[in-house]
Amino acid sequence: MVTLSIVLNTTKKPIQNEYPICLRITYERKSKYVSINSILNHSLYKFKCNKNNWKSAAIEDNGFGRYSKNIEDFRTLNSLLADVLTKAKELVKNYKRQQVEFSFENFINDITGKKVKTETKHYTLNSFYTKIINDLERLNKIGLATVFSDAQSQLLKFKPTAKITDVNVKFLEEFENYLRFDRKNKDTTISIKMRNLQRAINLAIDEGLFKRENYPFGEKKYSVNRRLNHKTKKRSVPIDIIGKIRDLKLDRGTGLDLARDIFMFSFYTRGMNFIDIIGLTGANIINDEIYYIRRKTKQTFYIPINEHAKTLIEKNHGKSNYLFPIYNDLIHVTLKQKYTRKKTALKKVNHDLKEVAKLIGEPNINLTTYVSRHSYATNLKHAGVPTSYISEALGHQTEEQTQTYLDEFNKGIITDLEKKIFDV
Numbered sequence: 001m002v003t004l005s006i007v008l009n010t011t012k013k014p015i016q017n018e019y020p021i022c023l024r025i026t027y028e029r030k031s032k033y034v035s036i037n038s039i040l041n042h043s044l045y046k047f048k049c050n051k052n053n054w055k056s057a058a059i060e061d062n063g064f065g066r067y068s069k070n071i072e073d074f075r076t077l078n079s080l081l082a083d084v085l086t087k088a089k090e091l092v093k094n095y096k097r098q099q100v101e102f103s104f105e106n107f108i109n110d111i112t113g114k115k116v117k118t119e120t121k122h123y124t125l126n127s128f129y130t131k132i133i134n135d136l137e138r139l140n141k142i143g144l145a146t147v148f149s150d151a152q153s154q155l156l157k158f159k160p161t162a163k164i165t166d167v168n169v170k171f172l173e174e175f176e177n178y179l180r181f182d183r184k185n186k187d188t189t190i191s192i193k194m195r196n197l198q199r200a201i202n203l204a205i206d207e208g209l210f211k212r213e214n215y216p217f218g219e220k221k222y223s224v225n226r227r228l229n230h231k232t233k234k235r236s237v238p239i240d241i242i243g244k245i246r247d248l249k250l251d252r253g254t255g256l257d258l259a260r261d262i263f264m265f266s267f268y269t270r271g272m273n274f275i276d277i278i279g280l281t282g283a284n285i286i287n288d289e290i291y292y293i294r295r296k297t298k299q300t301f302y303i304p305i306n307e308h309a310k311t312l313i314e315k316n317h318g319k320s321n322y323l324f325p326i327y328n329d330l331i332h333v334t335l336k337q338k339y340t341r342k343k344t345a346l347k348k349v350n351h352d353l354k355e356v357a358k359l360i361g362e363p364n365i366n367l368t369t370y371v372s373r374h375s376y377a378t379n380l381k382h383a384g385v386p387t388s389y390i391s392e393a394l395g396h397q398t399e400e401q402t403q404t405y406l407d408e409f410n411k412g413i414i415t416d417l418e419k420k421i422f423d424v
Helices: 036-039 074-097 106-110 127-139 141-156 169-182 187-206 241-247 254-266 274-278 306-317 335-359 369-382 399-409 413-422
Strands: 002-008 019-027 030-035 287-291 300-304
Touching: 002 030, 019 036, 019 074, 019 106, 030 106, 030 169, 030 241, 030 335, 036 074, 036 106, 074 106, 074 169, 106 306, 127 141, 141 187, 141 335, 169 187, 169 254, 241 254, 241 369, 254 274, 254 335, 335 369, 369 413
Parallel strands: none
Antiparallel strands: 002 019, 019 030, 287 300
16 A cells, blocks of 8 residues: 655755655555655745644544644645645545556656656556546647546456557557447548547657557558548438427526527538637627637638527527537636537437437437538539539538638629528
8 A cells, every 4th residue: 555645744854943844655564755845846935844834644634744833835835745745645546446457666657757768568558548648638639538447448348457568560450459349430430549549659759759660550561541431421301391400399407508509600601610619708709700710720710690690699698608508618627628518418419409300300310510610611602603612511521612602602602602501
C-alpha cells in the first residue's frame, strides 16, 4: 500500500532555520521525499518553512500537512499543496486501474513531469493512452481526449495488459476482427479506432517507446485505407418528408418537439451542425443574420434569418441566453462539462428523431441531425442550383469551396432559391 503525505522534511539540514516542504511517499516500509518545489516549480513561491509555522497532518487530515495561519498567503499556498496531494493520490489510483506495478522511480518521474525511463516492454498500451488523454485534457482538447478515451476503452476490453510493443500487424488484424465480430462495429467506426491507434503509435515513436522499424501501419503492412471503407454513406430525405416532419403535431416542450425543432432549424440555416446550433446565443444574431464560426473548420458564416428559423428561435429562446435549451451556464461551466453535455444531448436528439420518423409513418428512415444537413444541400440542388455551386452534400468537398458558392449566392439569389424548398 502506498501512503502519501505533505510534510516538513526535518531530515534535511535547515537553511536559515527553514526546512523544505515535501511530498512523502511510503511504500513497503520505505519512504522517499520529493520537494514541492520540484513538483510545482513555482516562480512566485518557494515551499519551505520553519517548525513554528507548520501544522503537521493529523489522522483526520489524510496526509495534508500545511502552513499555519501565521504565514502570508497561507490560503493560496495550502491550496497548491492540496492540489499536489490530490494529484499524487490520483496517480496511484491510475496505476492500480492500469495494473501498473508501483515503483518510486516511475512515480517520482510522473509527479515531477520528468520523462519516464522505464523499459518500453513494461509500458502498457493502456497506461500510454491514459498519459495521452491527460495531456490533451490539460490542453483543453476535450473532444480529442474523448476520442482517445473511447479507443482506450475498446483496447482495454480487447487485451487489457497489452504492451505498446505488442502492436504489430497480427495485433491490428485481431483488433479489427474483435471490433467487427464481437462489438458489431461497421467499417467507419473501426476505421476511427484504427486511425486513433495509429496516431498513438506515432506518438510512442516520438517518445522513444516504440521502434520506428517495427511500425505496423502502411500499404505493405496494415493499411486502414485498403482494408476499411471509411466513407460515411450520404443520407438525405426528399422535400415531402421534410414537410411531414415540420407539420407533425407534438406536445410543446417535449424531447420529441425539441429534436424536431433542431432538425428543422438546421434545414433552415443551410445545414448548420448540431454543435454550432446548441452554442448559439443572442449575441450571434446581428442585423437579422446569424453570425457564427463553425467549430469544425473555424470558418465564419453569415446566414439570413428567414421566417421559419425566426419562428423556431422565438419558440425555443427562453430564460437561457442560448437559442436552444441544451446548455445551462450554471451547470455546464468547463469545456469538459460542455463536451459531455453535447454528446448526451446529441444522442438523445437522434434517438428522438427516430421516434419522429415512426410518427410520420417512415420507420425505415434513420433520421438524425446529419440527415437535415445533407437534405438541405440535396434538395437545394434539386431546386435548380447548379452542381458547380452546390456540392453533392454541404461541406463534403472542401469547406472553402462550399463557402465560396454560398457567398456568391448571398446577394439574394440563394435566398430566392431556398424559398422553393422552405415554403413547401
